[in-house]
Structure formats: C-alpha cells, structure tokens
Amino acid sequence: MTDWADPDTLDLSDGETFDRLLDRADTREKGHFFEFFAEGDKLVHDPGLRLTHHGSEQWMGQTLNHDPAYWRADTAQERGFEERPVHPDYLLACVMGITVEDLSEKGGYFLGRDDVEFYQPATAGTPLSVTSTVVDTRTSSSRPKYGIVTWETEGRNRETGERLVSYQRTNMIPRREPAATDGGAVGEQDESDPTLPDTLVTPEGEHFEDFQRALDTAREENAAVAYRHERGRTMDDQLVAGLPLATLNTARQHHNRDEMADSPSGDIVAYGDVTRSIALAHARSDEATYREHRFADERFHDFVTLGDTVYGFTRVLDCDPDAGPSRAGAVTFEHVAFNQEQTPVYSGRRTALIQRDT
Numbered sequence: 001m002t003d004w005a006d007p008d009t010l011d012l013s014d015g016e017t018f019d020r021l022l023d024r025a026d027t028r029e030k031g032h033f034f035e036f037f038a039e040g041d042k043l044v045h046d047p048g049l050r051l052t053h054h055g056s057e058q059w060m061g062q063t064l065n066h067d068p069a070y071w072r073a074d075t076a077q078e079r080g081f082e083e084r085p086v087h088p089d090y091l092l093a094c095v096m097g098i099t100v101e102d103l104s105e106k107g108g109y110f111l112g113r114d115d116v117e118f119y120q121p122a123t124a125g126t127p128l129s130v131t132s133t134v135v136d137t138r139t140s141s142s143r144p145k146y147g148i149v150t151w152e153t154e155g156r157n158r159e160t161g162e163r164l165v166s167y168q169r170t171n172m173i174p175r176r177e178p179a180a181t182d183g184g185a186v187g188e189q190d191e192s193d194p195t196l197p198d199t200l201v202t203p204e205g206e207h208f209e210d211f212q213r214a215l216d217t218a219r220e221e222n223a224a225v226a227y228r229h230e231r232g233r234t235m236d237d238q239l240v241a242g243l244p245l246a247t248l249n250t251a252r253q254h255h256n257r258d259e260m261a262d263s264p265s266g267d268i269v270a271y272g273d274v275t276r277s278i279a280l281a282h283a284r285s286d287e288a289t290y291r292e293h294r295f296a297d298e299r300f301h302d303f304v305t306l307g308d309t310v311y312g313f314t315r316v317l318d319c320d321p322d323a324g325p326s327r328a329g330a331v332t333f334e335h336v337a338f339n340q341e342q343t344p345v346y347s348g349r350r351t352a353l354i355q356r357d358t
C-alpha cells in the first residue's frame with residue numbers, strides 16, 4: 001500500500017497534481033453560517049487583544065482623529081481623565097474586531113449598530129474580554145443567500161471586570177442553504193421628492209454655545225443646522241486591510257480580494273468602523289469635543305472600496321445644557337459619511353459632550 005505520509009509519494013510542486021488534490025480536499029471552515037445562530041445563544045470571544053497606545057495612535061493618525069486629549073498626557077489631565085485614554089473609536093473597533101471570528105467571518109456585511117454606550121475611558125495595557133448574545137435572527141426576503149443576525153455585545157476590562165462599552169450590531173450573514181423566499185426587490189427606493197428646509201445654518205464656532213445658538217436661529221427660520229466638513233480621506237490599503245487586521249478583525253471583506261471578487265461588493269470593502277471613524281474625525285475637527293457619550297441608529301448604506309474618498313456631513317439635532325459637567329453641554333448630531341459621488345455610505349446619531357466657550 002502507498003504510504004501517503006511519505007513526502008516523496010506526492011510532488012505538491014507539480015501544478016497539475018496539486019490542482020487535482022486541492023479540488024478533492026475538504027476546507028476546514030472558519031466562522032459560522034446563518035443557521036448556526038439561535039436567539040439567546042451566548043458567545044465568549046477568545047482572541048487576546050490588549051489595548052495599546054501604539055494601536056490607538058495608528059488608528060487616530062490614519063483616520064484623522066487629532067483630539068489632543070488622546071495624544072498627550074497634559075491635555076488628558078486638563079480634560080479630567082485620570083490617565084491618557086485610548087481613543088473611543090479604537091476601543092469600539094477592537095471590541096468589535098475580536099468578535100468577527102465568531103460572528104461574521106463567514107462573510108456578509110455589517111449593516112448597522114445601535115445603543116452604543118461608553119461606560120468609562122479605557123487605558124493602554126487593558127486586556128479585553130468580550131461576549132455577545134444573539135438577540136434576533138431572521139431570513140432576508142430580498143437576498144435569499146443571506147440571513148440577518150443581531151447581537152448584543154459587551155466589552156470589559158479582562159482584569160477588573162469593569163464594563164467599557166456595549167452595543168447592538170446587525171449583519172447580513174451567508175446561509176449554508178439559500179432560503180426559499182420571494183427574492184423580492186433589492187434596495188427599493190422611495191421615488192417621492194423629499195421636502196428640504198429653506199436654509200441650512202452653520203454654527204459660527206466649535207463650542208456648545210455655538211451649536212445652541214445655531215439651533216435657536218434655525219427654529220426661527222424653518223431651517224436645519226447642517227453643514228459639510230472640508231477634509232476627505234481616500235481609502236488605501238492601510239485603511240481597508242491594515243486597520244481592521246490590527247484589531248484582529250478577520251472579516252474576509254477587508255483583506256481577501258480573491259474571495260470578494262464573487263460577492264455583492266465585487267472587491268474588498270472598508271471596515272465600517274474605519275469609515276465611520278473618518279467621518280467622525282472630520283466632524284470632530286470642527287468642534288471642541290469634551291467626551292464621547294453614545295451612538296445610536298448607525299447604518300452602513302453602501303460599500304466603500306479601495307480608492308473611494310470619505311467625506312463628512314453633520315446635522316445638529318439637539319442641545320442639552322444640563323447633561324454634562326459645568327464645562328460642557330451635550331449635543332446630539334446626525335453624522336453622514338459620503339463618497340466622492342456624494343452617495344451616503346454611513347449615517348448615525350451621536351451624543352457628545354462639547355466644551356463651553358467660557
């Protein structure tokens with residue numbers, strides 16, 4: 001009998017032999033199909049990520065997040081942090097990154113996120129412990145090859161058990177077997193023309209009072225407080241593949257062009273958290289941020305691929321002077337990331353504490 005464990009019995013450098021062998025080999029799978037998930041299931045994510053200043057600075061630099069409180073100890077202290085924290089966008093991306101292997105590595109896209117809540121600043125050196133619970137699974141009526149899964153995820157400090165951040169996230173997840181659905185309309189549009197405000201008001205400055213004054217003016221004039229940010233960032237390999245891999249995000253969507261060639265996007269796409277962080281950085285560059293607080297109703301509308309440029313647009317929804325410490329008030333924004341064709345790719349509501357003028 002042939003000893004197939006003998007290295008000399010098969011020449012794997014011979015293209016034809018290798019090709020025939022590969023066709024017969026099973027693939028040891030990574031990730032889970034839609035059918036794996038059932039409401040109420042709990043998953044403990046294992047990858048051993050530890051937050052670092054290097055990772056945070058790399059994230060911030062590449063996404064244009066330049067708030068000095070996350071770069072310098074003296075400003076961090078002035079802003080009331082005990083120790084210079086890592087950036088909350090980096091924290092969020094890391095917490096989500098290490099869930100990908102268990103939740104979404106099989107493919108499918110990040111559709112949206114809700115109820116993002118930060119409990120305390122996270123510092124460099126913190127090892128993460130992340131768990132998720134399946135809160136909903138449903139078939140997609142328009143895309144029979146996919147199901148839609150929502151998870152509740154919580155990131156904690158592995159050493160102290162302290163909760164750092166939690167959120168609900170929804171992805172399209174490929175089905176092992178396509179569903180028998182009507183395969184109905186994909187991305188149907190509402191054709192009716194929306195009504196727009198008469199004018200758009202831009203705040204005069206970057207402090208809480210500027211946003212509040214702009215909102216007061218808008219109320220009198222049938223106007224909205226809404227403006228765009230000048231900066232743009234073209235998506236290169238570092239952003240599309242490099243940053244997600246640095247957060248241990250193993251989604252093939254970001255780094256496997258071969259697999260993605262035959263997918264709805266036809267190519268690798270940017271990690272949603274990178275796209276959003278860039279648009280938020282554009283917005284933060286036009287405000288005196290004191291603290292990030294919470295995010296809601298985040299949605300990823302369209303693909304961002306290599307070479308696309310991400311811009312930011314902001315609408316101010318509400319100002320609450322009583323919600324913060326004396327030096328800041330809470331502002332609720334709606335932020336939109338859009339590409340060079342002015343197509344929205346991300347939108348989300350954000351409440352942040354903004355420093356007062358005085």
Ligand SMILES: C/C(=C\C(=O)O)C(=O)SCCNC(=O)CCNC(=O)[C@H](O)C(C)(C)COP(=O)(O)OP(=O)(O)OC[C@H]1O[C@@H](n2cnc3c(N)ncnc32)[C@H](O)[C@@H]1OP(=O)(O)O
Pocket residue numbers: 100104105108109110111112113139140141142143148170171172186187188251253264269270271272273298299300301302303304
């Ligand atoms: C992988 C990863 C991270 C990770 O590993 O995790 C990432 O970072 S990846 C990059 C970021 N991401 C994207 O690049 C996606 C951008 N996006 C799109 O390109 C389009 O969205 C689409 C092509 C995916 C779909 O396009 P589309 O088919 O035209 O879209 P829709 O018809 O709107 O949605 C289809 C069905 O999803 C339901 N649906 C939509 N949104 C939500 C939501 N928020 N909550 C609950 N259900 C939702 C909808 O209700 C419909 O359900 P039905 O099929 O049952 O009608």
